[in-house]
Amino acid sequence: MAPHVLLIEDEPHIAEAIIFLLRRDGWQVTHLALGAGAVDQARILAPVLVILDQMLPDISGLDILTGLRADPATAHLPVLMLTARGHPRDREAAVRAGADRFMAKPFANAEMMAAVRALCARAIQTDPRPGAA
Known part of the structure; x- marks a missing residue:
C-alpha cells in the first residue's frame, strides 16, 4: 500500500x-x-507525513502543528510547513512549534518531492506505532 500524506492547504492551485x-x-x-x-x-x-500551510483561513497552521505535537497519536508525525512568506521569523516560529521542515512558496517540484521522500523515509523507519516499521 502506498504511503499516505495529509495535505492541509487552502490555495486550490497549490x-x-x-x-x-x-x-x-x-x-x-x-x-x-x-x-x-x-x-x-x-x-x-x-x-x-503532514504537509501543512502556515496561513489557513480558519485556523493558523502553527496552531494545528501545536495540536499535532500535543496529541500522543500524532506527535511523531513529520510535518512539512509551507508558507507564502519566507521571512526568517516565520521559519523560526514553525521550528519552535515543531515543524520538521519549512518550505516557502513558490517551491520547485524537485525540492518538494525531495523533502517528501526524505521525511517519509525517516518517518517509516522511526514510526513508534506497534508494527509500523
Whole structure:
C-alpha cells in the first residue's frame, strides 16, 4: 500500500499541484482545504507525513502543528510547513512549534518531492506505532 500524506492547504492551485506531484510518484493523498478538524483527521488517517500551510483561513497552521505535537497519536508525525512568506521569523516560529521542515512558496517540484521522500523515509523507519516499521 502506498504511503499516505495529509495535505492541509487552502490555495486550490497549490494543492492541485502538490496532489499531482505526490500521486504521480505513487503516494496516497488526502487533502483538507481548511484546518478545522485537521488534528482529528491526522489521528484517524495515520499518514506518514503532514504537509501543512502556515496561513489557513480558519485556523493558523502553527496552531494545528501545536495540536499535532500535543496529541500522543500524532506527535511523531513529520510535518512539512509551507508558507507564502519566507521571512526568517516565520521559519523560526514553525521550528519552535515543531515543524520538521519549512518550505516557502513558490517551491520547485524537485525540492518538494525531495523533502517528501526524505521525511517519509525517516518517518517509516522511526514510526513508534506497534508494527509500523
